[in-house]
Amino acid sequence: MIDRSVFKLTLPILFGYIPLGMAFGVLFVTQLDYPWWGATLMSLAIYAGAGQILAVSLLAVHASLLEVFVALFVLNARHLFYGLSLLGRFRGAGWRKGYLIFGLTDETYSLLTSRHRTDDTEAEQRRDSLITLYNQSYWVIGSTLGAWLGRAVNFDSTGIEFALVALFIVLTIEQYKVLGQMLPIWIGAAAAGLSLAILPSDQQLIGAVVLATLSLLAHYRFHRPSVSAGSQEHSHG
Amino acid sequence: MDNLSYLLEFIAVGTIATFATRVIPFAFFSRHSEHPLIQHLGRFLPAAVMSLLVVIFLLRSGNWSAPVLGLDALVPSLVVVGLHLWRRNALLSIIAGTACYMAIQQSGLG
Structure with a gap:
């Protein structure tokens, strides 16, 4: 299910999520004594960049489950506000709605709220879910690669994570053009x-x-x- | 190897905590999606969030001590803004700005 226009739209996220995901994966296998698929599973189930990096340090000190809950809830609390501004947009999305909500990272929120939309709500919600799915795939692939390669990673991608800053700048300009x-x-x-x-x-x-x-x-x-x-x-x- | 069941419990709890932050607005406020206050937030919050993400991530990407004074992040950002106002091609703006930032960081100018 390759949708070229969705792929093109999510390319900046690809540039951001692959290296950041790899950083998380490398951190996971070098700081902890768990198998590599722990990193993959976290990216599939938790799916929160900063949250997962914090999780590595919590795992390292064997934090209690209550501490884990509080720490991740507080760290991700900004998502509470993202949802407030998307109530109408996800309305009636049916089975897709659960995944749209689950996958609401900073970057996905940015893309979904800035992109051009038509009046065809169902088609737009389908594209929203595809965007969410593509973004999460980049994150899962990045963290798995990082966990496999571990300490062996030595190509110089220093600075590539700036793609996310550049994306936020572009989206701010686009927001300005929409709002006037x-x-x-x-x-x-x-x-x-x-x-x-x-x-x-x-x-x-x-x-x-x-x-x-x-x-x-x-x-x-x-x-x-x-x-x-x-x-x-x-x-x- | 550390205890695998701890890892799995940890991931389960982390998943619930993260999903909770994302689902709570939909679980408790979805009936009010037509409320003018919610509409107001829906219209303006994305722009405000985008610009605050720019400011926070930009500050974290730059070296703000002398003699660089953040230019290692500001110059690539201006490349993005300039290109985007000129050509309005998101991908072009992002790739050029990122390449500029990487060149500066890897050459040690940052």
Whole structure:
């Protein structure tokens, strides 16, 4: 089931996920005394980049299962907010919905919310699931390769993970072109700046997402009168 | 070899914790997907999240001490922005920016 347009759309994720997945795989087999397929299984079942790298250090110290739950839940808590903005988009996706929700990483969220869509909801949801599936395959392949090669990895791919930063830049520009306004972009940048300044590095991402969401809630309160006036006009007209 | 059943329990718990963060909004808020507040978030949150990801990952990709002052990450980023505004070809912008970053990092300029 090769869909060329989906493959092309997910190429930047391929460039990001293969080396990052390999980094995770190498870490897994060099830091821990478990078989290689543990890395593959984690990428199939957990599927969270930063979460899995944290998991390696938790496995190394034999953390309790309660600690594991709390640590991974807190680290991934930003996903709570991603879902809020996709409620309508995944509605009625049937059996695909479970997988769409399961596969909602930062990168997949970025692609799904930025890409051009037609009015054919079912076809678009099918493409959303394919995008999610392709992305996860890259991650699983990368981590498995890393776990196989282990310490033997010596090709110089230093810096290739910048593909993800470049992807986020491109998607920010695309978001701007869709919305026609800079305000949400400034809100996100300011939220990131503030959380970088005041929070330790493991809490910066979730801190920034919470700050941005709160700012958008405040933005909503200020703009609500005009929005409801607009929709009333619409229903009368 | 460490205890395999611990590894499997660990993966099961990690899977549940991660999936919980992704499914909770759909489990508890899906009836409210037409609510104007949810619509507002759906419209603006992706742009805000994208730009905060840029800022956070950009800061982590660069060397911010003198004399580099983050130019090792800022120059490739400007390549991405410039190319994208000019040609609006996502793949081209991403490949060129990444190649630029890799060249800088591997040549030791970063």
